[in-house]
Amino acid sequence: MPPRPTATARQQRLGAELRKLRERADLSTRAAGQKLGVDPARISNIESGRFGVSADRVRAFALGYDCDDEPYVEALAAMTAGRSRNWWDDYRDLLPPVLLDLSEMEEHATALRTVQFTHLPGLLQTPDYGRLIFQQNVPALSPPLIEHRLSHRIKRQGVLYADGPKPYTGIIHEAALRMQFGGPEVMRKQLAHIAEMSEREHVTVLVLPFAAGIFPGAGQTVVIAEGPHPRLDTVQLDTEHGSEFLHAEAQLVKYRTIMGRMENLSLGPGPSRDFIHTLIANL
Incomplete structure (x- = not known):
């Protein structure tokens, strides 16, 4: 070849x-x-x-x-299957390659698990919330580039709506739920969307409350994309300089352990949904 x-x-x-x-x-x-x-x-x-x-x-x-x-x-x-054109190829000249790699990772994952501490999960964001996130980019993005990134993020959410959608678990720290990005109206709609998504059979939302105290991995956003074999799992980290993809065996073991501990510290699916509805009522 x-x-x-x-x-x-x-x-x-x-x-x-x-x-x-x-x-x-x-x-x-x-x-x-x-x-x-x-x-x-x-x-x-x-x-x-x-x-x-x-x-x-x-x-x-x-x-x-x-x-x-x-x-x-x-x-x-x-994984060697001939590469056909995918929806994210439309963004190839508009977005950094790492964002296209993120789309490809999510598309081929068999399940997705993430933990978020300050921002709400990208796959659960509303357009208004997502736009605010991109407006804080350093260096600043032009309005057209913001809209391109927002459009790409919304299309990524298709993995939660497609036929045979992937199991998705989002662990969200209380801090991210309480930060009023865009004010009460934007957050009310955003939290209502998360609560609604959590009703779907394949979507699990777990709230990690302030009361849980200290926990491992508090300083970073983590996504674990499960592959068709455990050896092919991928850990994706969001950092200020972009995404990192990790797959060394020791790294996979470490982040699976961290994710498991945070799941154990979180409220269950039902109490988490009730917690979100309480936040909405208080906005």
């Missing part, structure tokens, strides 16, 4: 997983090339995401690396 000018995060992830398999087999690229009959330079380019790879070659690599986890190997093979 010809080299790609750029690789998406999903393509880079496939290459990274193949590199992990090779390293678990304790093979250098040179030794792997000799064993598989593949140019070591091509192996390096595949692992970087620069070169594409077929499903059959992924299976051959896994066999050569003595990986017998068939569901995992088949999940990797599925």
